[in-house]
Amino acid sequence: MCYKKYNDTYQKQDKNRRMSVKYRVIIADDEPKIIQLIRQLGHWQELDIEIVDECRNGVEALESIVRNRPDFVLSDIQMPVYDGIELIRRVRDADVDPLFVLISGYRHFEYARSAIQLNVMDYLLKPIDEKQLNDTLRTICARIDERNRLAEQSKTLYVLQENQNRKAMERFWAKLLYRDETVDDACFASEENCNREFHTEFAPGCYQVFCVFSSLSAILEKSDAMGNGRLEVYIKESFPDYVRYYGNNTYMGYILIANYSEEKKNEIRQAVLALYYKIRDLREIYGDIRLSIGCSQICHRISDIFTAFEEAHSAEWGRLVLTRNGVLDYDQIAQLPGFSMDELITREEIQILLDCLRYLRSEELGDLMERVYQRAVCLNGRNPRDMMMSFFKLQTEIIFCFEDTERQTRMQEDVYYAYLNARNFQQVIRNIYLTCQKYIEEEQKKLKEKMGKPIQLAVRFVREHYAEQISLEDVAGAGNVSPTYMSKLFKSEMQIGFNEFLTQVRLEESEKLLENTNLTVREIAAKVGYPDEKYYSKLFKKNTGIKPTDYRRIYSG
Numbered sequence: 181m182c183y184k185k186y187n188d189t190y191q192k193q194d195k196n197r198r199m200s201v202k203y204r205v206i207i208a209d210d211e212p213k214i215i216q217l218i219r220q221l222g223h224w225q226e227l228d229i230e231i232v233d234e235c236r237n238g239v240e241a242l243e244s245i246v247r248n249r250p251d252f253v254l255s256d257i258q259m260p261v262y263d264g265i266e267l268i269r270r271v272r273d274a275d276v277d278p279l280f281v282l283i284s285g286y287r288h289f290e291y292a293r294s295a296i297q298l299n300v301m302d303y304l305l306k307p308i309d310e311k312q313l314n315d316t317l318r319t320i321c322a323r324i325d326e327r328n329r330l331a332e333q334s335k336t337l338y339v340l341q342e343n344q345n346r347k348a349m350e351r352f353w354a355k356l357l358y359r360d361e362t363v364d365d366a367c368f369a370s371e372e373n374c375n376r377e378f379h380t381e382f383a384p385g386c387y388q389v390f391c392v393f394s395s396l397s398a399i400l401e402k403s404d405a406m407g408n409g410r411l412e413v414y415i416k417e418s419f420p421d422y423v424r425y426y427g428n429n430t431y432m433g434y435i436l437i438a439n440y441s442e443e444k445k446n447e448i449r450q451a452v453l454a455l456y457y458k459i460r461d462l463r464e465i466y467g468d469i470r471l472s473i474g475c476s477q478i479c480h481r482i483s484d485i486f487t488a489f490e491e492a493h494s495a496e497w498g499r500l501v502l503t504r505n506g507v508l509d510y511d512q513i514a515q516l517p518g519f520s521m522d523e524l525i526t527r528e529e530i531q532i533l534l535d536c537l538r539y540l541r542s543e544e545l546g547d548l549m550e551r552v553y554q555r556a557v558c559l560n561g562r563n564p565r566d567m568m569m570s571f572f573k574l575q576t577e578i579i580f581c582f583e584d585t586e587r588q589t590r591m592q593e594d595v596y597y598a599y600l601n602a603r604n605f606q607q608v609i610r611n612i613y614l615t616c617q618k619y620i621e622e623e624q625k626k627l628k629e630k631m632g633k634p635i636q637l638a639v640r641f642v643r644e645h646y647a648e649q650i651s652l653e654d655v656a657g658a659g660n661v662s663p664t665y666m667s668k669l670f671k672s673e674m675q676i677g678f679n680e681f682l683t684q685v686r687l688e689e690s691e692k693l694l695e696n697t698n699l700t701v702r703e704i705a706a707k708v709g710y711p712d713e714k715y716y717s718k719l720f721k722k723n724t725g726i727k728p729t730d731y732r733r734i735y736s737g
Contacts, residue, residue: 202228208241209256221310238262252279352378389492391474392434418455497564516563549613556606634659694732
């Protein structure tokens, strides 16, 4: 009763400072008088220590330590149920790591040796001496400070190392996926070079690349195609520990590189099948989904993973030809007849496509893509690798048609989704058309909202009649406004005067003719509205810095 009264009083006095204490301790002893004495002798407030619990046996102490996770424990060696040594062992097994000070009424070599083996901080003898207790408390507080400092230092070093590893792997994937020229090819000359440069852990043996495609990317957010990291979990569950693997979730799908020993080839195949079925089971959540995994051939040099990546991606594209989902091997499509990009779309037609995007020509785009679509129908049974290469070349042209990097990134993903949503090659082409058409419609709407109808009609009139001798009055008539108002519209909405805009359009068109035709400079000048060749050449040099003949020599194919 006396002990309880003291304890209640102490807790009330201590209540206001508990939020700011630096160290937390649990006292465990089966003698209440010993606990009370320790409370009285310890300089708790001075040392900024909070007694978070007091326990009378080993079971209570273990439960309290796991629950409260104190910085250190003062524990009697001789206690009911678990003695002090057994308590320490069980605490360590519970993955809790407080420091321990053991208390005993007598010296005993076996206990002392056990305590040393368990890395006990100190060993106090009863009766408890005030100076010895507080010296021990100061020592243990200093040890806690040092341990926390080292832990924080270790955490900082870990974060720095993780950042270095992340940046290194970004460079690794930039080289593999996009052939980043800033990364030296020599980094992939050997496992040693690769591991040193990118912090990987590749070892001599087999290499294989897998490309995981899923229509979940069209269902879920584009940036999280497989959904909340599920694929990473499935890979970890499917692939055994002896496989070194690295993965990257991109807008193109999930790319996985596996490195393993020769004798594990058959087991790797089973792991890939297991991964396929785990992902396929997501149909229970998302409904019917299309899923395929493209598998490269096995290679034995790390420098060959570039070829393996291309093979895996090509094999995954094989779903368009084989018209089925599943685990697809490069061997299944390698012998199919190939085709060149010109059989799908010519260089001149690509230029027309880009002009349609630049100048928002919807009808012309539709006519062009209809012709390309019909060719894709004829090419539908050809080699998926050539389908993939043609697609990425076309995608690259479309992307770099835009100067804005944000628009480039958005268009890159949008065009790739034209592939993800297709079941055959002609659908890929159709979806590309729909993507481009959607962009044109959105931009036309923005242009209309931004400029209003008069200036929109004026811009269209200039682009359609730039080869003629048109004037501001002609353009104003097309916009149904006065010449004065049209002049103001050009300056306010286009940030350029009418004559400057007309010159800009004419010179842009002449650049295309210089690049893509054999017409003479005189003929080109006339075609873009300048009957006087000398005037045209002078104007061209003033705006571009070079003569038309020099431009043709530099930029023509």
